[in-house]
Every structure is written in C-alpha cells, then in structure tokens.
Amino acid sequence: MDERRVENVAVAFAALIAERNPSSMALSGGSTARQCYEAAAAMEVDWSETTFWFGDERFVPVADPASNEGMARAAWLDQVRAASVASMSDAGPTVEQAAENYDAQLRAAGGVDLMHLGLGPDGHTASLFPDSRSLDVNDRWVISAGDELHPHPRMTVTYPAIAASRLVVVTVAGAEKRDALARVRAGDRSAPAARIEADEVIWLVDDEAAG
Numbered sequence: 476m477d478e479r480r481v482e483n484v485a486v487a488f489a490a491l492i493a494e495r496n497p498s499s500m501a502l503s504g505g506s507t508a509r510q511c512y513e514a515a516a517a518m519e520v521d522w523s524e525t526t527f528w529f530g531d532e533r534f535v536p537v538a539d540p541a542s543n544e545g546m547a548r549a550a551w552l553d554q555v556r557a558a559s560v561a562s563m564s565d566a567g568p569t570v571e572q573a574a575e576n577y578d579a580q581l582r583a584a585g586g587v588d589l590m591h592l593g594l595g596p597d598g599h600t601a602s603l604f605p606d607s608r609s610l611d612v613n614d615r616w617v618i619s620a621g622d623e624l625h626p627h628p629r630m631t632v633t634y635p636a637i638a639a640s641r642l643v644v645v646t647v648a649g650a651e652k653r654d655a656l657a658r659v660r661a662g663d664r665s666a667p668a669a670r671i672e673a674d675e676v677i678w679l680v681d682d683e684a685a686g
Contacts, residue, residue, distance in 0.1 A: 476660065478678040480685050484648040487679045488591070489514035491644060496520070497588035501528040501632065501640070503601070504543030505593050507648045512551035522555045528587055530637075531602040531620070532563035533627035534570040541627055563617075563630050570619045570628040577630060578617035586616075586639030590632070590673070594647045598655045598666025602631035609633060610667055634670060643673040650683040657686065 481487035488511040492500070502508065529543055537545045544562055552560055561580060567573030581587075592600045602620045603609050609620045609631060616636035621628040637643060645668065647656055658666040 476678060477676060478660075478680055478685075481679050481681060484646045484679050484681050485510035485514040488644065488646050489518050491677070491679070492589060493518050493520045495589060495642065496525075497642070498524060499526045499528065499584065499587040499589070501530045501587045501590040502543065502547045503530055503591045503593050503646075504532075504546060505595075507593055507646050508543075508591065509546055509550050510648075511591070511646055512547055516551040516554045520555075522557050524558050526558045526561065526584075527552060528561045528581065528584075529563045530590055530592060531629060531631040533629050534564060534573065534619075534621075535627055537562065537564055566630075570621065570630060574617050574619040574630045578615050581616050581632075581636060586636065586641070588640070589642045589644060590637060590640040592637070592643060592645045592668070592671065594645060594652050594655055594659070594668050596651050596655055598658055598663075598668055600645070600668040600671060601637075602629045603633070603667040605665060605667060610670070634672070638672050640673045641675065643671060643676045645671065645676065645678045647678060647680045647684045649681070652684040653686045656680065656684050 532543050533541045566576040612633045620631040659669045
C-alpha cells in the first residue's frame, strides 16, 4: 500500500495530477474531492487533451446539488478547456440504461489513465458500499447501484474498472476517516476500499486521517 502522508490532501492531489498529466481521468464526489478540484483549477495546467469521466454518480440532473458532475464542473471543469466530459447522468433515459451505456463507453476507451477515488467513514469507495451486491460484480465495469440506504439511484464503477486504470489516487482527509483507513491498512475486506487494486495505487492521507 503506497500511503503518502501529506500536509494538505487537495494540494498534493493537484500537484500529482499536474505531474502525471493524464490523457483521461475519472472523477469522484464528496467534500474532499471538491477541495481537490478547486486546487486543480488554481493550477496553470493545460487540460485541453484530457477526457474526464466519473467513477460514480447519482442519477439526477447535473444542476442538482447532489450531482458529482455538477460539483466537479463548478469547482473545476467549467473553468478549464477539457477534451471532453463523459457524463454519467446523460448516458441514458433510465439509471439502468445509463449504466449499461457508460459501461460500453468506458470499455471502448480501455479504462482511464487516472481514477480518483475517496474513502467513506464506513469504508466505501465510489458507490461500492459495504455488503452491497456491487462488490461481487466482475462482468461489468459500470452498474446501477441504488439501495434502500441511499436516497438516489446511483451508478458506479466496479472493481474490474478500477483495476483497468493505470493509476488510482485515493484521497483521505479528516479524523472521521481514521477508523476506515485503519481497516484498509489491516486488509479488512469488509471495507470496500480495501479491495482497490490497479497497476499503481497511491493513497494521499493527511495527519488527521492517518492518526
């Protein structure tokens, strides 16, 4: 596990992606991701040859406050010129069809150069939640992932899609993530993030999360 303790996760993330300059990148959601994208927007980097994807999304309009894409656009994408933005929400008329179409698109692209993921206090990553059926899917790269615990229908990448990424960057900030990170370090596979595998996986962790 390549865990890098950093003073500021967002600044470290922005520096890393600027250094790697990926041609394709899958984005995340949540408050840490927003901080990361605001830091990326502040950098003088040309993103005009980068295609942006999403690792998970609620099936809501992009203008909805719950939309990961809406957050990423406000924090970063609308401020730069990207090669393209592959929207999950607009991929189909229903969440099931959108997931199926996005699966086909991501497979056709051969995965992404860099996938950004987060870590939830319960150990989830993307919309791969503990004890969900999504954890056992190995024949799809993107699936619909709603359940009774989460208010919006969702789509998420699966472990095969994560594994197809050339680099996975997991950003972990805040004391509320400390227990989940400890479970990942211990290899506790009941924490979905503990199952992240790819050619290269980098964990950017701040002092509060590291403990």
